[in-house]
Amino acid sequence: MLSKLLIVDGMALLFRHFFATSFSKQFFYNSLDLPTNGVQGTIRHIYKAIEIIQPEKVIITWDMGSETVRTEWYENYKSNRPAPPEELVPQFDLVKDVLAELDFYQVGLKGYEADDLIGTITKHYDDSVIISGDKDLLQIINDDNELWLTKKGYTEYDIYNLNRFTEEFSITPHQFIDVKALMGDSGDGYFGVTGIGEKTALKLIQKHQSLDHLLENLDTLTKRQKENILKDYDHLILSRRLAEIITDVPINVNDVIQYSDYTFNLDRTLQVLDKYDLTIAKRYVEGLDL
Missing domain, CATH: 3.40.50.1010 (5'-nuclease)
Structure with missing residues (x-):
């Protein structure tokens, strides 16, 4: 033991x-x-x-x-x-x-x-x-x-x-990285996607299972979410790297x-x-x- x-x-x-x-x-x-x-x-x-x-x-x-x-x-x-x-x-x-x-x-x-x-x-x-x-x-x-x-x-x-x-979260711990990527971390000085906070980020990963799958299905999002993700795309990818x-x-x-x-x-x-x-x-x- x-x-x-x-x-x-x-x-x-x-x-x-x-x-x-x-x-x-x-x-x-x-x-x-x-x-x-x-x-x-x-x-x-x-x-x-x-x-x-x-x-x-x-x-x-x-x-x-x-x-x-x-x-x-x-x-x-x-x-x-x-x-x-x-x-x-x-x-x-x-x-x-x-x-x-x-x-x-x-x-x-x-x-x-x-x-x-x-x-x-x-x-x-x-x-x-x-x-x-x-x-x-x-x-x-x-x-x-x-x-x-x-x-x-x-x-x-x-x-x-x-x-x-x-x-509590209805995702796996590893999926929490993608939640963090979307919402960012103001305490660490980086943002994910404008307008996406913890609750929205969690719902998106619960639905799409991964950030990659979400990015492949942007047309299923609201117009505002899609626009913000495309606008902040480079920072979103960086945020995932920083969050992991x-x-x-x-x-x-x-x-x-x-x-x-x-x-x-x-x-x-x-x-x-x-x-x-x-x-x-x-x-x-x-x-x-x-």
């Missing part, structure tokens, strides 16, 4: 917990005069997930900068996002340093996003839980994994498995899996959290049943 694998979208948690407290200027500076609010929230979230899921393996995945293959395909990809706040910047390295000393296996690859690493790993592993806030990952759901979308605090998730996805998670990132998946075994050690954990003066995370971990 395979060991259960927990895969965490590290950047998603870091941003989530930074902004959860930064709006009220609670940055939790430590004795080294470093802001730690995002780091402490991320650590608390990971340990609570371990308590809930009880995995034998844990992998933390990271984006590795803004320059990726997608910015090569489209220079404006994610260019609409503001620069990170100055209090968040030092926490990018700090969180990785702390997690490394806590013996978590971390992986990132320049040119690729965390989603691509997650897609590649889950393609080769049969019992995994993914924690993220990114609905783009719905496209990689299969019989052997679950996507736990962060919802509230450290314990509430919107959990998707294959059955729930197909019942890469599942063949050049990493050694066998090594990643092999070295991701995780065993909780309370004394070691508390030592590390003391070293970095992460008192809030320390108190939280002490109260968990790990």
Whole structure:
């Protein structure tokens, strides 16, 4: 029987917990005069997930900068996002340093996003839980994994498995790529087709099964839809490429899996959290049943 694998979208948690407290200027500076609010929230979230899921393996995945293959395909990809706040910047390295000393296996690859690493790993592993806030990952759901979308605090998730996805959307996860192509993603800085939002995009793929088939049957669409698709055709094709998670990132998946075994050690954990003066995370971990 395979060991259960927990895969965490590290950047998603870091941003989530930074902004959860930064709006009220609670940055939790430590004795080294470093802001730690995002780091402490991320650590608390990971340990609570371990308590809930009880995995034998844990992998933390990271984006590795803004320059990726997608910015090569489209220079404006994610260019609409503001620069990170100055209090968040030092926490990018700090969180990785702390997690490394806590013996978590971390992986990132320049040119690729965390989603691509997650897609590649889950393609080769049969019992995994993914924690993220990114609905783009719905496209990689299969019989052997679950996507736990962060919802509230450290314990509430919107959990998707294959059955729930197909019942809710009436398409396959892979078809979700074509839905994304049509609707675009304003958060990532690209549009699909003018006038086509999520509901319309979903209905079109439910009816036509694929973007290719839809494009072969434009005469079945409304006049406005046909005109907009023809007008935005080049961007639509680009949007499909941008929306699709890469599942063949050049990493050694066998090594990643092999070295991701995780065993909780309370004394070691508390030592590390003391070293970095992460008192809030320390108190939280002490109260968990790990």
